[in-house]
Amino acid sequence: MKFFLKSITLLFFLTCIITSCSDKKSSATPTMGENAVPATDDYDPNRGEGKFNESNLSLDGFDMAMAEKGESISNTKCASCHKITDERLVGPGWAGVTQRRQAPWVLNFITNPDPMIDKDPELQSQLELCLVRMPNQNLSEDDARSIYEYMRKIDGAK
Amino acid sequence: MRNQVLFLTALIFIISSGCKPRNAATAVSGDMAAKAYVAPGQHDEFYNFVSGGFSGQMSVYGLPSGRLFRVIPIFSVDPEKGYGYSEETKPMLNTSHGFVPWDDLHHVESSQTNGVIDGKWVFGNANNTPRIARVDLKTFRTAEIIELPNSGGNHSSPFGTENTEYIVAGTRFSVPSDYAETDIPISSYKENFKGHISFVSVDKTSGEMDISFQIRTPGVNFDLARSGRAKSHGWFFFSCYNSEQANTLLEVNASQKDKDFIMAVNWKKAEEYLKAGKGQKQKVKYAHNRFNEETHTAESTIKTEVTVLDANELKDICYFIPCPKSPHGCDVDPTGEYIVGSGKLAAVIPVFSFDKMIKAIADKSYEGDYQGIPVIKYESALYGEVKKPGLGPLHTEFDGKGNAYTSFFVSSEVVKWNIKDLKVLDRVPTYYSVGHLCIPGGNTRNPYPKYLIAYNKITKDRYLPTGPELTQSAQIYDISGEKMQMILDFPTIGEPHYAQAAPAELIKNNGQVKIYKIEDNKHPYATKSESEARVVRQGNKVHVYMTSIRSHFAPDNIEGIQMGDEVYFHVTNLEQDWDVPHGFAVKGAANAELLIMPGETTTLKWEPDRTGIFPMYCTDFCSALHQEMQGYLRVSPKGSKVPIRFSLGKNVEN
Numbered sequence: 001m002k003f004f005l006k007s008i009t010l011l012f013f014l015t016c017i018i019t020s021c022s023d024k025k026s027s028a029t030p031t032m033g034e035n036a037v038p039a040t041d042d043y044d045p046n047r048g049e050g051k052f053n054e055s056n057l058s059l060d061g062f063d064m065a066m067a068e069k070g071e072s073i074s075n076t077k078c079a080s081c082h083k084i085t086d087e088r089l090v091g092p093g094w095a096g097v098t099q100r101r102q103a104p105w106v107l108n109f110i111t112n113p114d115p116m117i118d119k120d121p122e123l124q125s126q127l128e129l130c131l132v133r134m135p136n137q138n139l140s141e142d143d144a145r146s147i148y149e150y151m152r153k154i155d156g157a158k
Numbered sequence: 159m160r161n162q163v164l165f166l167t168a169l170i171f172i173i174s175s176g177c178k179p180r181n182a183a184t185a186v187s188g189d190m191a192a193k194a195y196v197a198p199g200q201h202d203e204f205y206n207f208v209s210g211g212f213s214g215q216m217s218v219y220g221l222p223s224g225r226l227f228r229v230i231p232i233f234s235v236d237p238e239k240g241y242g243y244s245e246e247t248k249p250m251l252n253t254s255h256g257f258v259p260w261d262d263l264h265h266v267e268s269s270q271t272n273g274v275i276d277g278k279w280v281f282g283n284a285n286n287t288p289r290i291a292r293v294d295l296k297t298f299r300t301a302e303i304i305e306l307p308n309s310g311g312n313h314s315s316p317f318g319t320e321n322t323e324y325i326v327a328g329t330r331f332s333v334p335s336d337y338a339e340t341d342i343p344i345s346s347y348k349e350n351f352k353g354h355i356s357f358v359s360v361d362k363t364s365g366e367m368d369i370s371f372q373i374r375t376p377g378v379n380f381d382l383a384r385s386g387r388a389k390s391h392g393w394f395f396f397s398c399y400n401s402e403q404a405n406t407l408l409e410v411n412a413s414q415k416d417k418d419f420i421m422a423v424n425w426k427k428a429e430e431y432l433k434a435g436k437g438q439k440q441k442v443k444y445a446h447n448r449f450n451e452e453t454h455t456a457e458s459t460i461k462t463e464v465t466v467l468d469a470n471e472l473k474d475i476c477y478f479i480p481c482p483k484s485p486h487g488c489d490v491d492p493t494g495e496y497i498v499g500s501g502k503l504a505a506v507i508p509v510f511s512f513d514k515m516i517k518a519i520a521d522k523s524y525e526g527d528y529q530g531i532p533v534i535k536y537e538s539a540l541y542g543e544v545k546k547p548g549l550g551p552l553h554t555e556f557d558g559k560g561n562a563y564t565s566f567f568v569s570s571e572v573v574k575w576n577i578k579d580l581k582v583l584d585r586v587p588t589y590y591s592v593g594h595l596c597i598p599g600g601n602t603r604n605p606y607p608k609y610l611i612a613y614n615k616i617t618k619d620r621y622l623p624t625g626p627e628l629t630q631s632a633q634i635y636d637i638s639g640e641k642m643q644m645i646l647d648f649p650t651i652g653e654p655h656y657a658q659a660a661p662a663e664l665i666k667n668n669g670q671v672k673i674y675k676i677e678d679n680k681h682p683y684a685t686k687s688e689s690e691a692r693v694v695r696q697g698n699k700v701h702v703y704m705t706s707i708r709s710h711f712a713p714d715n716i717e718g719i720q721m722g723d724e725v726y727f728h729v730t731n732l733e734q735d736w737d738v739p740h741g742f743a744v745k746g747a748a749n750a751e752l753l754i755m756p757g758e759t760t761t762l763k764w765e766p767d768r769t770g771i772f773p774m775y776c777t778d779f780c781s782a783l784h785q786e787m788q789g790y791l792r793v794s795p796k797g798s799k800v801p802i803r804f805s806l807g808k809n810v811e812n
């Protein structure tokens with residue numbers, strides 16, 4: 001009988017472990033932690049991640065009015081951290097950025113920086129130099145496009 | 159034998175699925191922990207807005223975890239947030255008495271639409287210097303404060319109607335009217351002291367408050383209030399005590415009579431009188447303070463007139479219902495039919511019927527009048543009494559399933575009872591001396607009967623001791639089953655008098671403000687780019703147009719300040735991302751720091767007390783280079799030749 005009770009107890013614990021002890025709730029959404037592992041599978045380092053791609057971005061001709069609008073927005077939202085020369089302030093200087101990077105990449109990055117910093121290998125290594133994360137400055141698509149036009153102007157577009 | 163084991167195993171399997179331990183004590187505690195547990199990274203089910211009592215603030219907790227998220231500064235200054243210290247927020251605490259840095263916030267009320275919580279605003283009352291505040295639930299900031307004339311001790315407040323047509327404020331202390339002779343003997347209470355009940359209207363879209371009218375009543379103490387709902391919409395019920403009209407040793411002298419009153423107010427009728435021009439315009443003085451979201455600045459206006467309706471003259475606005483022994487709570491059930499009075503010195507809980515009350519008024523079933531106001535016969539309005547419920551009933555909330563939950567201060571317990579048959583169903587102890595209760599939506603048409611929170615007056619041995627002053631506390635009970643089950647103790651700030659709770663979804667999806675858009679910033683001293691950052695002298699006033707971004711200020715070297723100057727640091731946070739405030743502090747500041755949200759401009763006034771170099775820095779850890787976010791200010795003697803000059807990234811030019 002003693003043995004019987006013992007085995008029952010044992011079985012009881014076993015059933016406990018085997019049955020519904022696991023927490024079925026999904027774990028919390030991962031944070032945008034600085035040390036997130038870059039997911040290389042579906043990330044395109046040329047295009048970046050976001051709304052923009054070759055097909056929805058027209059770069060024909062240069063629009064001076066748009067560039068001027070971009071300059072004024074960037075004075076408020078960007079100039080504290082970026083010079084228009086190749087000199088680094090908080091972030092890298094903007095000179096040459098339209099040649100260095102593909103247009104969709106820039107537009108995606110400036111409208112959607114957090115996920116890209118976590119995934120883009122070059123941004124990751126640049127972060128090691130800058131130590132500050134490029135902030136999300138809440139740009140509308142239109143603002144972003146205007147700033148890109150301004151960057152083209154900096155790089156000599158006429 | 160083998161079969162037996164198999165059978166038993168199967169049995170155990172069935173009983174134990176879910177792994178509930180068997181023995182009674184651990185069964186309760188294991189369950190309890192799971193019910194109050196919200197895993198890291200998960201959100202709570204409810205927001206809980208809890209009055210901060212004598213802290214003057216309102217705290218925001220999660221339910222069921224009891225985790226504290228925010229303390230919203232309302233009636234007291236808060237140096238941590240610069241509230242009441244920054245130039246922009248100082249006007250919020252202006253009153254007819256001047257700047258008042260402290261108050262005592264007792265009760266909170268949610269805004270409602272069609273009798274249910276709508277997630278737009280929560281209101282709080284200032285008890286000491288009578289005021290009502292409106293907190294915007296998109297920003298979790300105080301948006302507006304209105305002062306109440308003719309009042310002393312705004313206790314019976316800020317309770318609202320079904321569509322937040324009004325938030326009311328009944329004076330606890332009757333006092334001489336502000337518009338009458340006020341320098342009179344205290345002993346002339348019976349002749350000269352009056353009650354005033356303010357009906358503060360709330361604009362449906364902007365939320366803006368205005369004292370629509372006041373009702374002048376006999377001089378008694380108003381304690382708590384509840385609006386009618388559903389069928390009783392249009393009525394308001396106020397508990398009153400000190401019908402003895404004592405002005406000294408109230409502990410004894412205001413407890414003489416067997417019954418005090420619940421005052422029923424027909425506010426729709428009052429509105430008619432108001433429209434018909436029956437109100438008297440009276441000269442008074444009160445402050446109305448509003449925070450402007452576009453200029454990030456509060457403005458205080460002093461108003462000088464209020465319309466008063468006399469309850470004696472205008473016969474059918476107010477009625478008294480006798481209620482045993484100094485009633486505190488007077489709570490209306492979700493159907494609007496039952497009004498529960500809680501005489502804090504009584505041995506029964508009287509439950510009044512709205513229908514019976516209306517009939518009694520029609521039949522003039524009065525036992526007489528009190529100072530000219532009809533007193534309805536107790537029996538004519540009474541539905542029934544809950545007999546021997548406990549000691550010291552205080553306040554009642556409802557679960558929408560036909561049950562009421564009443565707190566008992568003296569016997570430290572919560573009692574669940576059925577409204578229809580008035581039978582006690584369950585009781586649980588509280589630790590200790592519970593005041594108010596809160597069920598999410600428990601004072602609306604639509605309660606969420608999952609949790610009940612008891613806000614206690616005494617904590618004693620519940621937590622680690624911290625010297626003579628102990629934490630305040632609350633307890634959460636699971637009320638989803640037939641029996642109430644305590645699942646958590648949690649410490650609170652101030653004294654938690656009363657609270658509101660609302661489903662998390664309702665508030666987190668109400669269009670929460672995450673940043674202030676820099677393009678919408680209309681602050682007159684905003685600096686929208688570093689190229690505009692500058693320092694401007696105007697006489698002895700020096701305006702510093704400063705920006706902050708991870709991780710520097712512009713400018714960060716400033717010279718040319720002189721003794722006798724008043725320096726205004728107008729700091730604009732150029733960040734446009736959520737959760738990136740910057741702080742600002744400068745050595746020797748006699749007020750506080752600034753905490754500037756993304757896109758916001760905030761001003762610190764600073765007066766040098768000596769010459770020399772003063773460091774300034776960002777107080778809110780903003781990036782890996784936060785510790786680099788600093789600057790210097792040079793102060794020279796008065797009349798010095800050092801001109802105003804400033805720089806960033808290089809030395810100031812000589």
Ligand SMILES: [Cu+2]
Binds near residue numbers: 739777778779
């Ligand atoms: Cu900072």
